[in-house]
Structure formats: C-alpha cells, structure tokens
Amino acid sequence: MNIKNKKLFILLKEIFIKHKLNSQHAEISAKALINAEIVGAYGHGLSRLKMYCDRIKKKVINPNPKIKIKKISQSISHIDADNSIGFVAADIAIKKAIENAKKTGIGLVAVKNSGHYGLSGYYAEQAVKKNLITMIYTNAPPAIAPHGASKSLFGTNPICFGTPTNSKVPFIFDSSISMINRGKIRFASKNNQKLPVGVALDKFGKSTTDANKALKGVQLPIAGFRGSGLAWMVDILSGVLTGGNHSGRVKDPFEDFTGPQNIGHLFITFKTNLFVKDYNKRIKDNIKRVKRLPKVKGIKEIMYPGQNKYKRYKMNFKKEIKISKIIKKELEILKY
Amino acid sequence: MNIKNKKLFILLKEIFIKHKLNSQHAEISAKALINAEIVGAYGHGLSRLKMYCDRIKKKVINPNPKIKIKKISQSISHIDADNSIGFVAADIAIKKAIENAKKTGIGLVAVKNSGHYGLSGYYAEQAVKKNLITMIYTNAPPAIAPHGASKSLFGTNPICFGTPTNSKVPFIFDSSISMINRGKIRFASKNNQKLPVGVALDKFGKSTTDANKALKGVQLPIAGFRGSGLAWMVDILSGVLTGGNHSGRVKDPFEDFTGPQNIGHLFITFKTNLFVKDYNKRIKDNIKRVKRLPKVKGIKEIMYPGQNKYKRYKMNFKKEIKISKIIKKELEILKY
Numbered sequence: 001m002n003i004k005n006k007k008l009f010i011l012l013k014e015i016f017i018k019h020k021l022n023s024q025h026a027e028i029s030a031k032a033l034i035n036a037e038i039v040g041a042y043g044h045g046l047s048r049l050k051m052y053c054d055r056i057k058k059k060v061i062n063p064n065p066k067i068k069i070k071k072i073s074q075s076i077s078h079i080d081a082d083n084s085i086g087f088v089a090a091d092i093a094i095k096k097a098i099e100n101a102k103k104t105g106i107g108l109v110a111v112k113n114s115g116h117y118g119l120s121g122y123y124a125e126q127a128v129k130k131n132l133i134t135m136i137y138t139n140a141p142p143a144i145a146p147h148g149a150s151k152s153l154f155g156t157n158p159i160c161f162g163t164p165t166n167s168k169v170p171f172i173f174d175s176s177i178s179m180i181n182r183g184k185i186r187f188a189s190k191n192n193q194k195l196p197v198g199v200a201l202d203k204f205g206k207s208t209t210d211a212n213k214a215l216k217g218v219q220l221p222i223a224g225f226r227g228s229g230l231a232w233m234v235d236i237l238s239g240v241l242t243g244g245n246h247s248g249r250v251k252d253p254f255e256d257f258t259g260p261q262n263i264g265h266l267f268i269t270f271k272t273n274l275f276v277k278d279y280n281k282r283i284k285d286n287i288k289r290v291k292r293l294p295k296v297k298g299i300k301e302i303m304y305p306g307q308n309k310y311k312r313y314k315m316n317f318k319k320e321i322k323i324s325k326i327i328k329k330e331l332e333i334l335k336y
Numbered sequence: 337m338n339i340k341n342k343k344l345f346i347l348l349k350e351i352f353i354k355h356k357l358n359s360q361h362a363e364i365s366a367k368a369l370i371n372a373e374i375v376g377a378y379g380h381g382l383s384r385l386k387m388y389c390d391r392i393k394k395k396v397i398n399p400n401p402k403i404k405i406k407k408i409s410q411s412i413s414h415i416d417a418d419n420s421i422g423f424v425a426a427d428i429a430i431k432k433a434i435e436n437a438k439k440t441g442i443g444l445v446a447v448k449n450s451g452h453y454g455l456s457g458y459y460a461e462q463a464v465k466k467n468l469i470t471m472i473y474t475n476a477p478p479a480i481a482p483h484g485a486s487k488s489l490f491g492t493n494p495i496c497f498g499t500p501t502n503s504k505v506p507f508i509f510d511s512s513i514s515m516i517n518r519g520k521i522r523f524a525s526k527n528n529q530k531l532p533v534g535v536a537l538d539k540f541g542k543s544t545t546d547a548n549k550a551l552k553g554v555q556l557p558i559a560g561f562r563g564s565g566l567a568w569m570v571d572i573l574s575g576v577l578t579g580g581n582h583s584g585r586v587k588d589p590f591e592d593f594t595g596p597q598n599i600g601h602l603f604i605t606f607k608t609n610l611f612v613k614d615y616n617k618r619i620k621d622n623i624k625r626v627k628r629l630p631k632v633k634g635i636k637e638i639m640y641p642g643q644n645k646y647k648r649y650k651m652n653f654k655k656e657i658k659i660s661k662i663i664k665k666e667l668e669i670l671k672y
Contacts, residue, residue, distance in 0.1 A: 075411060076441050078611045105412050108442050110611045133577065148638040149629035161569045163576075171572070173565040205632075222559035229509040229641040232626070233497045236507070240499075240618045241469065242611050247625035268604075275414045275446045275578050282576045289583035290568070293485035296541075302484040305565040 004320040020063035043183020083260040086117030094123040101269035111265040112243035121174035124162030136160040141252040147228035153248040157234035166280040172306030177231040178219040340656040356399035379519020419596040422453030430459040437605035448579035457510035460498030464506040472496040477588040483564035489584040493570035502616040508642030513567040514555040
C-alpha cells in the first residue's frame with residue numbers, strides 16, 4: 001500500500017470494523033475497494049462503500065459469517081459463504097482454488113450465499129501470480145434482457161480469464177457481457193455524466209444516454225444472441241451449478257434490502273505446465289507475434305487484455321486517490 | 337441413421353476408406369459430416385469432404401495415426417493425435433473427458449497435433465448425453481484481426497458450452513467469435529451467395545459482401561476488443577496450453593498443404609451434481625423463468641442455445657440430405 005493511500009485504507013478498514021466486520025475481513029474489503037480505485041474501475045470502488053455498509057446495517061450482509069468449506073475432492077471444493085461480504089467469500093475461494101490446483105493440477109471451487117465481490121480480475125491476478133491459468137464466473141442482478149425478451153433477467157455476468165505471460169504484466173481478460181458495465185452506469189448516475197449512445201434502453205425500450213433512465217431500463221448485450229448466450233452460460237455456471245441464486249433472482253444490492261443476494265461464483269484454476277514444458281516461452285511467443293502485426297491507423301501498440309489496467313495501476317499507485325465531494329460526504333457520515 | 341441417408345453414409349465411409357482411413361475412423365468422420373448437414377451447418381458438412389481427402393492424399397492428414405493418450409492424473413489427459421483427421425481426435429478426447437469426469441467429478445483433456453473437427457457442439461452433445469456439463473475450445477486458421485491490428489491472426493475460435501436441461505433438448509452454446517462463421521463464408525463462396533453487410537472486410541480493409549473477397553480479407557470479431565479478447569483466450573487455451581499451433585500458425589486446410597494443421601483442442605467436463613443435489617430441477621426452473629419473460633415484438637418463443645439446432649435436427653432427420661450439383665460432382669470424383 002502506498003503511503004498516500006494508507007490513510008484512506010485505515011479509514012475504510014475502520015468503517016468496516018465499525019460495521020462489525022472483523023479486522024481481517026475489514027482489511028480484505030478495504031483493499032479490494034482501493035484496488036478498484038487505483039485501476040480506474042470506479043464503479044467497483046468507493047461508490048459502493050455506502051451500499052455495503054447499508055446492507056450490513058439492514059442485516060442482508062452477514063458481518064460475522066460462519067463460512068463453510070466443503071471438500072468434494074482434492075481438486076473440488078464447495079464454499080457456503082453464509083452471506084458474508086462478497087470480497088471475503090471470493091478471497092477464500094480463489095485461495096482454495098489455488099491450493100487445489102497446486103496439489104492436483106486443477107482446481108474447481110464453487111461458492112454460494114455470497115455477494116458482489118468487485119472485479120473478477122482482482123482474484124484472477126492472485127491465481128496468475130501463483131503461475132496458474134484461471135477462469136472465473138459470477139452472477140449479478142438483472143441488467144440484460146435475454147435475446148428475444150423485453151425485460152432484464154441476466155446480470156452483466158462477467159467472463160474472466162487470466163494467464164501468466166512470463167512478464168510482470170498478467171493477461172487478464174475481464175469483461176462483462178453488456179455493452180457497458182453496470183458499475184459505470186451507476187458511477188455516471190452518481191456524477192451526472194451522460195452514457196454513450198447504443199449501450200442501454202430506458203424502461204420503455206427506447207435508446208437512452210441518461211444513466212438514471214438506463215438503471216431503470218435494460219442494458220444491451222454484446223453481439224445479440226451470442227452475448228445473450230454467454231450471459232446465460234455464466235448464469236448457469238455461477239448460479240444453477242453452485243447453489244446460488246439464478247435466473248433473475250439475485251437482488252440489486254443498491255435497491256433491494258429484502259434479503260441477502262445469495263450470489264454464486266465459480267473459480268477454475270489449472271497449472272500452465274500440465275501439457276507443455278515451455279508454457280512461459282510459448283505464451284511469450286504468442287503475445288510477441290500478435291503485437292508485431294501491422295496496426296490500424298491511429299493505434300501505436302496492440303495491447304493484450306489486462307495491459308491497460310496494469311498501466312493505470314502503475315500510473316496511479318503512487319498518487320493519492322481522488323475522492324469526489326459526494327463520496328467524501330458519505331465517508332464522513334459512515335465514519336461516525 | 338435414417339434409412340434415407342444410409343446410402344450417403346455408406347458412400348462417405350467408402351470414400352474415407354478409399355483414402356486409407358480405417359473402418360472405424362471412416363465411420364466417425366462420415367457420421368460427423370452427415371450430422372453437420374442434418375443440423376444445417378453446411379459449412380462443416382459435405383462442402384469439406386474434398387478438402388479432407390485432398391489433405392490425406394497430400395499427406396498432411398495422417399490416415400493411419402498412432403494416437404497417444406497420456407494420463408496426467410485421474411482427471412487430466414493429454415492426447416497427441418499424430419495429425420489424425422480432427423473428427424477422430426475429438427471423438428477420442430471427448431470420450432476420455434467423459435470418462436475422467438465420471439471417475440473424479442471433473443475432466444480436463446488437451447489435444448495437440450489434430451485438425452479441423454467440425455462442430456464443437458457435436459462433441460458437447462456427447463458429454464451432455466452422459467449428464468455432464470462441458471466447455472470446449474478449439475483453434476482455427478487466421479480469420480480475425482486482433483483489436484488494433486489490420487491483419488488476421490486469430491481463428492474464428494469457437495466457444496462452446498453445454499449442459500443437460502432435464503429434457504431431451506440439450507443447452508448447447510456453440511458460437512464463433514466472428515460475426516459470421518468462416519464455414520458459412522466458404523459455403524456462400526461455393527454457392528455464389530452474397531454475405532450480409534458488416535461481417536467482413538476485403539484485403540484492402542473495405543467492407544464487402546462478396547464471399548470470395550471476404551475469404552482473402554478479414555472477418556470482423558463480435559463486440560470489438562471484447563470479441564478480440566475472447567478469441568485470444570481461445571488461442572491460448574487450445575493452442576499455447578495444449579502444445580498445438582497458435583498465434584496464426586494453424587494452416588488453412590483448404591489452401592495450405594505445406595504441412596499438417598497441428599490444431600489444439602481443450603475439453604473440460606464436470607458432473608452437474610458436484611455442489612447441488614437438484615441440478616435437474618434447478619436448470620429446468622432456470623430455463624422456464626427465462627422463457628416466460630415478456631417478448632419483443634415478433635418473437636413467439638425465447639429459445640435457449642441449441643434449441644433451434646435441435647429443431648432443425650428433428651425436422652431434417654427423416655429427410656434425404658440435399659446435395660448440390662457441385663458437391664455431387666465432387667462425390668463422383670472422390671468415389672473412384
């Protein structure tokens with residue numbers, strides 16, 4: 001942690017502890033929020049703090065969960081997160097998935113009764129640092145209409161894939177299946193910003209650039225039925241399979257306090273050297289060959305997924321995180 | 337096999353045997369081609385037969401491969417297909433992946449030195465019939481330009497996911513990462529059909545609806561950098577990881593006879609009941625809830641991936657496969 005953000009970290013940790021999280025869980029959660037800010041994923045950062053605290057207060061996040069890890073096999077584990085804050089459930093799950101893969105070559109860890117955990121890529125990075133390939137799926141509240149439907153049901157349901165690259169910059173593909181992240185719409189709404197054209201419809205099915213109207217309407221999936229199919233796949237893998245909520249039952253964490261989210265996650269991890277001895281050389285060669293292709297006009301470098309995020313991380317790491325007036329006010333209130 | 341297509345099946349088998357495939361391999365290959373025709377995936381059907389035969393003749397497909405299956409663990413296997421015809425390699429691999437998952441809950445099977453195997457969904461169906469969830473990735477010759485590049489490198493790199501549905505119609509998502517399948521462009525080229533607008537560029541980077549120009553140009557990925565990232569992920573999973581070719585080295589089977597393709601595939605399988613006892617009930621409920629959403633105008637039923645294909649299969653199964661004049665001519669020549 002950079003010294004300039006140490007103060008913020010301590011403040012966030014205190015706020016979580018004040019809301020009855022234990023010290024370790026408060027630290028995990030504070031770190032995840034700060035990481036989101038540093039990589040520029042503001043929709044997963046401080047703008048969510050109040051929501052987490054509200055959910056704890058209203059007893060739909062359990063600050064003192066009895067998390068159960070059930071061993072299915074040496075490779076496979078099932079975690080019942082007892083409605084912990086999502087960060088903690090995901091942190092335990094990725095560590096278990098890493099442990100299982102290190103032991104047997106492959107790890108498969110399913111989580112149920114969890115909540116929103118922020119960025120999938122944040123957990124993927126942990127596995128990649130341990131020299132593993134990882135695939136991560138999570139459920140989310142309704143935001144996208146299935147192909148052919150006029151009402152939202154699937155979440156933005158991110159697909160995440162990470163691999164070591166034989167360099168310090170990991171390959172982390174972490175993309176929602178919607179044209180735009182819900183967090184970005186929420187951030188735009190909170191900061192009175194317009195949305196790009198063509199990413200969302202209002203509740204009457206009309207195209208809108210108004211973030212507030214988009215939140216009440218429908219987000220558009222990428223690539224029509226293909227994006228819809230991918231979102232459905234994620235709903236099945238992270239919801240139906242794990243014991244988590246699915247098919248539109250995950251509650252919106254900002255708006256629905258009638259119960260816990262019961263989000264499900266699925267973590268797959270495996271060793272890079274299961275089938276080839278020279279994976280590091282091969283992935284390096286792969287990236288080099290893509291990078292040296294002729295570029296379209298205006299492009300200086302072909303970037304692999306995760307590279308831009310890493311650049312932002314390096315650039316912002318030593319800077320003090322900027323906090324908007326609205327968030328400052330929220331922090332002040334949450335502190336006392 | 338329906339009696340009306342039995343004759344065609346026998347003819348295809350004979351053609352493959354004439355090209356030195358053994359009886360079993362010839363049957364596997366003939367069945368895969370006929371299945372592609374029945375489900376309406378013509379780009380993966382008879383239009384490829386001559387290519388396979390040409391490749392065998394030119395010794396870049398090995399008609400008499402010594403396929404090695406290496407056991408990495410109870411769950412994990414590595415197959416060196418010795419440049420067999422892709423159908424055979426994939427058939428052995430999915431059966432191994434099923435066996436491993438039945439034994440340990442999860443199967444991971446990588447294949448190297450393989451070739452084009454047709455439809456991923458065809459193999460996914462085998463796993464789903466055995467009540468397993470499956471994810472399948474395969475490499476393909478350059479067709480899509482990475483985001484920012486002006487030259488093709490990634491294949492159309494399909495992503496395939498299958499699950500049982502507690503009904504006879506499996507959920508099989510099987511989608512390439514391009515706006516249109518390369519097989520469809522090839523089929524359009526062979527039959528003098530136009531392409532839709534916006535799916536491909538010619539070799540000068542201009543939008544085209546001419547299938548021949550598109551084959552020499554670049555196919556467009558779905559959803560810009562997201563589609564490009566997914567294609568890259570598939571290249572890594574099926575190529576870098578498995579020991580197969582990657583980063584644009586997979587040869588075009590129709591145009592490049594200078595060596596075998598050395599395509600890689602990756603098959604992941606797992607049991608549906610690892611984490612929940614009532615998966616069948618849950619998936620049924622999931623599909624029901626999506627299907628009963630309000631529909632956009634003109635849509636009668638919200639379909640899940642694989643449903644349309646199953647309908648086509650049922651509809652066409654008892655019909656005689658229609659063979660175009662060009663293909664008829666090819667069959668005549670290949671027979672003698």
